[in-house]
Amino acid sequence: MKTAIVAGCRTPFIRSGTSFRNLSAIELGKVTVRELLGQADLPGEGVDRLVFGTVVHNPHAPNIAREVGLGVLPPEVPASTVSMACASANQAIADGAALIELGHADVVVAGGAESLSRIPITVSDRLSATLIRASRARSLKERAGAIAGIRPRDLIPVQPQIAEPTTGETMGEAAERMAKENGISREAQDAWALRSHERALAGIEDGRLSAEIVPVYTPPGYDEVVEADNGVRADTSLEALAGLRPAFDREHGSVTAGNASPLTDGAGAVLLMSEDAVRAHGVKPLAWIRSFAVSSLDPGEQLLQGPAFAAPVALDRAGITMADVDLMEMHEAFAAQVLSNLQWLDSDTFAREKLGRSSRVGHPDPERINVMGGSISLGHPFGATGARITTTLAHELRRSDGEFGLITVCAAGGLGFAMVLERA
Helix, strand or coil: CCEEEEEEEECCCEECCCCCCCCCHHHHHHHHHHHHHHHHCCCHHHCCEEEEECCCCECCECCHHHHHHHHHCCCCCCEEEECECECHHHHHHHHHHHHHHCCCCCEEEEEEEECCCCCCCECCHHHHHHHHHHHHCCCHHHHHHHHCCCCHHHHCCECCCCECCCCCCEHHHHHHHHHHHHCCCHHHHHHHHHHHHHHHHHHHHCCCCHHHECCEEECCCCCEEECCCCCCCCCCCHHHHHCCCCCCCCCCCCCCHHHECCEEEEEEEEEEEEHHHHHHHCCCCCEEEEEEEEEECCCCCCCCCHHHHHHHHHHHHHCCCHHHCCEEEECCCEHHHHHHHHHHHCCHHHHHHHHCCCCCCCCCCHHHECECECHHHHCECCCCHHHHHHHHHHHHHHHHCCCEEEEEEEECCCEEEEEEEEEC
């Protein structure tokens, strides 16, 4: 049984600490799911499952999917949360498709949300242990004795960081190392970043991007509305990008804030239906999910090269080759990561030594990759990017009369995701 993508939408993607700073990931998720059902003219009672992704979990509401669902859907609709780093929404969509293909659901809402403005700050292990002892004390004297052991250094918050637990390497450091090992120049990275902004601006000006975005009214007064992404730069240039200092290797580096995706808040969702549900509701799908694949590699190697391993598997499962791909949407964590993956996909040596194939997988002409920009310009709310990419590719396949589209996403932990869509 095939899975149809019927509709998709997202909030504006907003740099963290700005317009969405007073909105939680749960609240952003509710906005997208509510709008999605409205676009499809589908009552909440018509949804069988909700699957939602996030990366930075709220410790007080660890199942974000359930909280989003309780705010929008009937309480009888089961909801589950997926967390697979930057590919969380992609995996949520894949899980929804699997439920449909198994015959366990006919209508699934899938997507994700992230608020990097509201990252939980943790305390030191020593302070945590002391507070637990104090909470278990049976008398005021015991509680005072426990608290008396606290030292000023114990009160220093533990700052969150985007680093690999196994290696201690941050994503930016990994991207810097990949750029060096693969010979990706600063000039090439900046050129890719510029094209991301230029293509996003074109999508804004002709209305394609705006059509995928739902306006968000912001607290506390809910009298201000946010209608567009705020990371797209009309004023950037190669000269401006070249003037930025390296962010991770100050002396010899090439990865900068300009050729990397910014920390972002936002949410996105897609509506999935079985073939039976498509007929019953009389809807015209945007696209069909043809296949998907997940890969993994040692995080101590080239951390963000997962797409180069996942893409050929997804293509094989779809029964097509890269030559059949009309459009490609590739998550832009860093320009260095995008260019490194494209380099490996186009390498006979990589194909033989790492994939066991006789020749390169290849990739589409760059003109057909990220035709409305990518995460460098649009932003990257970790748990939501996959929904944005899926929605854009489904719409662009229809607009361009393409047949097949390929999604690829790199993720922390050495993970990679790929999905093939077929225009309906």
